[in-house]
Structure formats: C-alpha cells, structure tokens
Amino acid sequence: MKILPSLFSPAGKNAKLSIVIYHRVLPEPDLLTGEGGIAQFEKGLSYLVNNFNVLPLSEAVNRLRSGTLPARAACITFDDGYADNAETALPILQKHGITATFFIASGFLDGGRMWNDTVIESVRLARGDRLDLSSIDLGNHAITTLEQRQATLNRLIGKLKYQSHATRSELVEKLSTIIAARLPDNLMMTSAQVKQLHEAGMEIGGHTLTHPILASIDDAAARTEIAEGKAKLEAIIGTPLRLFAYPNGKPGKDYLSAHVEMVKDAGFEAAVSTAWGAARQDSDKFQLPRFTPWDKSEWRYVLRMVQNMRQRIQTV
Numbered sequence: 001m002k003i004l005p006s007l008f009s010p011a012g013k014n015a016k017l018s019i020v021i022y023h024r025v026l027p028e029p030d031l032l033t034g035e036g037g038i039a040q041f042e043k044g045l046s047y048l049v050n051n052f053n054v055l056p057l058s059e060a061v062n063r064l065r066s067g068t069l070p071a072r073a074a075c076i077t078f079d080d081g082y083a084d085n086a087e088t089a090l091p092i093l094q095k096h097g098i099t100a101t102f103f104i105a106s107g108f109l110d111g112g113r114m115w116n117d118t119v120i121e122s123v124r125l126a127r128g129d130r131l132d133l134s135s136i137d138l139g140n141h142a143i144t145t146l147e148q149r150q151a152t153l154n155r156l157i158g159k160l161k162y163q164s165h166a167t168r169s170e171l172v173e174k175l176s177t178i179i180a181a182r183l184p185d186n187l188m189m190t191s192a193q194v195k196q197l198h199e200a201g202m203e204i205g206g207h208t209l210t211h212p213i214l215a216s217i218d219d220a221a222a223r224t225e226i227a228e229g230k231a232k233l234e235a236i237i238g239t240p241l242r243l244f245a246y247p248n249g250k251p252g253k254d255y256l257s258a259h260v261e262m263v264k265d266a267g268f269e270a271a272v273s274t275a276w277g278a279a280r281q282d283s284d285k286f287q288l289p290r291f292t293p294w295d296k297s298e299w300r301y302v303l304r305m306v307q308n309m310r311q312r313i314q315t316v
C-alpha cells in the first residue's frame with residue numbers, strides 16, 4: 001500500500017510530515033476510558049512501519065526545514081509521561097527500531113498524578129449504585145452499569161476541564177475524599193524511567209511542569225511552567241531539550257501566540273500542537289500538527305493518514 005501515501009507524500013521539498021500522537025499504552029484495553037491496549041498499539045505501529053518511513057522527530061524537523069525528508073515521512077510521539085510508555089511501549093518501539101519522542105509533564109514524575117487520572121480512578125473505584133457529588137456541585141450520578149460510569153466520567157471531565165487551576169484542584173481533591181479509595185500513585189514515570197528512555201535512544205521533550213492549559217494562566221506562570229518543566233527534565237537526562245508539546249494543544253484555545261514566543265525564548269527548537277494535519281516545508285516549526293488514526297484495518301488506517309495529509313492546518 002506504500003504507493004498510496006507516496007502519491008500524497010513525496011520526498012524532498014514537497015514532502016509532508018505526519019506526526020502520530022499517543023498517550024497511554026495499557027497492557028489491556030480500558031473499558032471505562034475506551035483507551036486501547038497493547039495489541040491495538042502494536043497493530044497501529046506495524047501499519048505505520050509497513051507504509052511510512054518513521055524517523056526521530058528532531059531529525060524530521062531538520063529535514064523538513066532543508067527539504068530533504070523521505071517520502072511518507074512519519075514520527076511517533078507520546079504525551080504526558082505515563083509509566084506504561086517505558087514499561088509497555090518501549091520494548092515494542094525497540095523491536096521495530098523506532099525512535100519516538102516522549103513529551104513529559106515533569107511535575108508529576110515519581111508518584112504524581114494528573115487531575116484527569118484522579119477523576120478516572122475515582123469513578124472507577126467508586127462503590128455502590130450512585131456517586132453523589134452534590135455537596136461539591138458536581139451532581140448526583142448513577143454508576144450501576146459500565147455505560148453509566150462512562151457517562152459520569154465524561155460529564156465530570158467536561159465540567160472540570162476548563163475550570164481555573166485552583167478551583168479544579170480543590171474540587172478534584174474533594175472528589176477523591178468523597179470516594180475514599182486508595183488511588184494509584186504509579187501511573188506516571190519515575191525519573192529513572194525518563195533516564196531509561198533517554199539512554200535507550202528515545203527523545204525527551206518538554207510538556208510543562210503541571211500541564212496547565214497555558215491560555216488559562218497568566219503570562220508569568222506560563223513562562224515558569226515552560227522553563228521549569230524543561231530544566232527539570234534536562235537535570236535528569238543531562239542534555240538540552242529541543243522539542244516541546246503544548247498541553248492539550250488546541251491552537252487558539254489551549255495556547256496563544258504569546259506562548260509560541262515563550263517556547264522559542266525558552267530555547268526549544270520546535271513544538272507540536274494537537275491540530276490535525278501533516279506539516280510541509282513552509283509550516284510553522286513551533287506549531288507542527290499531530291494526528292492519531294484509530295482504524296483497526298490496515299487499508300483504513302492508511303487511508304485515514306492520507307486524508308489527514310490533506311487537512312488544512314490550524315495555527316494561532
């Protein structure tokens with residue numbers, strides 16, 4: 001099927017760069033969140049390797065600039081810094097000889113947990129038929145069936161996502177107190193795992209310290225998040241970070257043009273968003289688009305990647 005992507009993604013000056021984005025790679029699919037497991041990850045990866053030339057993101061950015069990308073160029077990235085990336089994904093990447101980039105929110109290393117995971121694990125572990133959160137204005141939810149738990153989770157994430165950092169932290173803290181279950185503290189990587197990925201030849205990229213939506217915090221805080229997130233990872237791996245991923249990553253919604261400047265000022269050489277599309281030579285290197293095909297058959301997967309190459313790219 002290589003011929004199909006080649007038509008839309010030739011080598012050289014007209015090349016297009018597809019960057020695939022992953023978060024967790026679980027040993028088994030998660031029915032509550034709908035996240036696929038290792039089998040689905042491995043399948044997608046083999047479709048990618050069969051049909052595309054997968055290269056490290058920093059090399060791809062250089063070659064995009066100089067117009068020397070191979071045909072069907074693609075990169076693989078992981079966001080947030082989940083421990084399963086090191087435990088589950090790394091051996092599969094190594095088996096395929098792939099260098100991926102891991103964008104890590106370094107404030108959660110060594111036992112931290114992102115707020116959305118606190119909500120997910122709380123809804124997963126809540127006992128009984130109802131989850132009554134009316135005391136903190138988050139509703140009273142039926143949780144008897146899996147579907148009801150899924151709907152509850154989606155409602156809670158939707159309500160909490162764009163709250164201010166302080167309000168959200170307080171609500172999430174209270175939520176976990178109401179659930180009164182022991183939540184996992186091993187979801188995110190340890191510093192040793194970051195080092196392990198780096199020593200295995202993988203790329204480490206910045207993703208702020210605590211994963212705030214940059215557009216919703218003030219400029220001084222955003223600058224600190226970007227710079228300190230970077231410094232902490234550099235102290236672990238002992239080498240400068242070149243790449244950055246905006247938390248959540250929707251242009252104009254999650255980050256603004258001021259944040260693009262901050263990322264440049266912090267010394268990064270390129271950055272990725274979560275806008276769909278494939279980058280071209282004239283694309284903004286500080287707002288490279290990313291995409292994840294979800295199809296379970298190879299030809300549909302490839303077709304989805306080709307459709308994505310034809311997307312108009314959103315930037316700020």
Ligand SMILES: [Zn+2]
Pocket residue numbers: 079080207211246247248
């Ligand atoms: Zn993220």
